[in-house]
Amino acid sequence: MNVTNHSGRRAAALLEDARHRLAAAVGATPREVVFTSGGTEADNLALRGAAALGAAAGKRHLIASAIEHHAVLRTLEALAEEGFSVTLLPPGADGVLPAEAVAGALREDTALVSVMLANNELGTLQPVARLAALCRARGALLHTDAVQAVGQVPVSFAGLGADMLSLSAHKFGGPRGAGALLCREGLRLPPMLRGGGQENGRRAGTEHLEGAVGMAAALKAACGQMEENAARVGALRRRLCGRLLSRRGVEIRLLGHPQQRLPGIAAFLLPGMSGEEMLLRLDLRGICVSAGAACATGEPGPSHVLEALGIPARQAQNGLRVSFGAGNTVEEADAIAEAILGVLEGAFWR
Numbered sequence: 001m002n003v004t005n006h007s008g009r010r011a012a013a014l015l016e017d018a019r020h021r022l023a024a025a026v027g028a029t030p031r032e033v034v035f036t037s038g039g040t041e042a043d044n045l046a047l048r049g050a051a052a053l054g055a056a057a058g059k060r061h062l063i064a065s066a067i068e069h070h071a072v073l074r075t076l077e078a079l080a081e082e083g084f085s086v087t088l089l090p091p092g093a094d095g096v097l098p099a100e101a102v103a104g105a106l107r108e109d110t111a112l113v114s115v116m117l118a119n120n121e122l123g124t125l126q127p128v129a130r131l132a133a134l135c136r137a138r139g140a141l142l143h144t145d146a147v148q149a150v151g152q153v154p155v156s157f158a159g160l161g162a163d164m165l166s167l168s169a170h171k172f173g174g175p176r177g178a179g180a181l182l183c184r185e186g187l188r189l190p191p192m193l194r195g196g197g198q199e200n201g202r203r204a205g206t207e208h209l210e211g212a213v214g215m216a217a218a219l220k221a222a223c224g225q226m227e228e229n230a231a232r233v234g235a236l237r238r239r240l241c242g243r244l245l246s247r248r249g250v251e252i253r254l255l256g257h258p259q260q261r262l263p264g265i266a267a268f269l270l271p272g273m274s275g276e277e278m279l280l281r282l283d284l285r286g287i288c289v290s291a292g293a294a295c296a297t298g299e300p301g302p303s304h305v306l307e308a309l310g311i312p313a314r315q316a317q318n319g320l321r322v323s324f325g326a327g328n329t330v331e332e333a334d335a336i337a338e339a340i341l342g343v344l345e346g347a348f349w350r
């Protein structure tokens with residue numbers, strides 16, 4: 001029986017309104033939206049669900065890029081321990097995974113390919129629409145972690161042709177602890193959590209209504225300002241790169257594909273200094289950057305993304321990521337460039 005009082009009906013109506021708005025902003029249908037606690041849960045649900053569907057059909061092979069977020073990589077590690085065979089494909093030196101590499105790795109028993117839309121450390125965009133077409137032709141599911149892309153660049157679930165897509169509200173100005181998995185209509189994804197029949201039986205538990213409403217509103221606002229913001233932060237990124245790369249005697253290397261990228265993220269390899277040391281020195285000057293991935297907090301050691309680019313472990317400690325937002329100014333971009341160069345030149349002279 002499913003009879004609710006008026007306040008329950010009001011909550012349900014608000015949730016459905018948020019579902020419609022979110023779906024409209026990402027080119028999905030409302031039934032394709034599964035609200036989750038964020039990107040990590042969406043990734044886990046996609047991988048575990050696809051693995052269970054695959055296993056039921058005798059398919060126990062999973063493919064992902066080697067530069068996925070730990071939410072994907074750690075889930076794959078767990079699935080490998082449970083008997084799945086996992087292939088991790090390294091990207092090219094420019095951070096882009098060639099579609100041919102995926103084509104070559106697909107097998108009769110491949111259940112799922114998981115490749116992120118935009119990498120969180122490099123900002124590089126992956127050819128997900130091509131990969132989705134390839135997977136469809138070969139009978140495998142395609143999941144994309146679009147946590148970094150949604151709200152920054154136009155994303156259409158239908159246009160990509162993916163089977164599943166993860167997104168997270170705090171990446172586009174929404175509340176922390178809210179996200180969603182888009183799951184293609186007709187794909188009967190088994191739930192990870194057992195309990196009630198919420199989210200069409202795909203995610204049990206009382207929905208985080210405030211999170212869903214805030215997420216939908218934030219995404220609408222982000223999409224409304226997307227073009228303007230992209231132009232703005234893109235100009236700041238190019239200005240920073242220009243300054244850093246043109247300074248004589250300082251060998252900073254720009255990482256990731258020069259064009260196929262998110263507008264606001266720049267990734268560098270510093271000469272002779274770890275990203276962490278630079279982060280601390282810039283922090284003292286009131287500048288917030290990150291060494292490797294901001295959301296990999298607590299992950300010791302060199303960046304797995306930089307290592308996957310073929311950068312030796314010692315040098316892979318030297319990654320620095322600068323991420324511009326809508327509120328940043330040209331003066332700030334120049335100040336960051338001067339601060340980074342100042343720290344490096346100071347260190348050379350010590």
Ligand code: PLP
Nearest residue numbers: 038039040069120147148168295
């Ligand atoms: N995937 C990517 C690419 C990310 O950058 C992050 C970090 O925020 C996540 C997944 C995890 O998302 P959440 O923090 O919402 O769990």
